[in-house]
Amino acid sequence: MSPFAEQLKAYRYGRSLRQVEFAELVGYEQSYVSSLELGIKGPPTDEFVEKLIKILKLSEEEQETLYQAVAASQRKIIVPHEASTEVYWLCHKFRQQVDRLHPVQIQLIETALNLPLDFNLPANNVVSKRIKRRDLKIHKTEAEM
DSSP: OOHHHHHHHHHHHHTTOOHHHHHHHHTSOHHHHHHHHHTOSOSOOHHHHHHHHHHHTOOHHHHHHHHHHHHHTOOOOOOOTTOOHHHHHHHHHHHHHGGGOOHHHHHHHHHHHTSOSOOSSOTTHHHHHHHHHHHHHHHHHHHHO
16 A cells, blocks of 8 residues: 555544545545555545645644655656666666565665765776776886886
C-alpha cells in the first residue's frame, strides 16, 4: 500500500467518516476513493489533495505529512539525462526486482542512501592513480634522458 493510501485512510478514519460519506464531501465517486485507499490508483491530482485538505480541515502538520505521502507515492523514477551509465543500470536492475525485494535488501538500500553524498574521493580513484603513476614514469624517464 502506498504512503498516500495509508495517510488518506488514517485521516478518514480519524474523522469517523465512511468511504461513501467522504467521497460525497470531496465530490468524487466512492470507487475512486476506494481505489486510492487500496493503492490501486497512483497519487491523486492537486485538485483532490486541496479538496481533501479543505474538507478535513487538516492542520499545517497534517498537510505537510500528506504532501510528503503524495511525493513518496509517485510510481515513476525519472533519471536525469546527465546521470552516469551506472545509474541507468542500477535503476534498470531496481525496476526488475522492486516487487520482490526482501526486507533486508530494502534496509540495506535505505542504509546506503542515507550515507553522506560526498566521500571526498575521486569518482574513478583506481584509474586516476594508474594515470598518475604512468605520468610519473614518463616524466622520470624524460628527466633521465
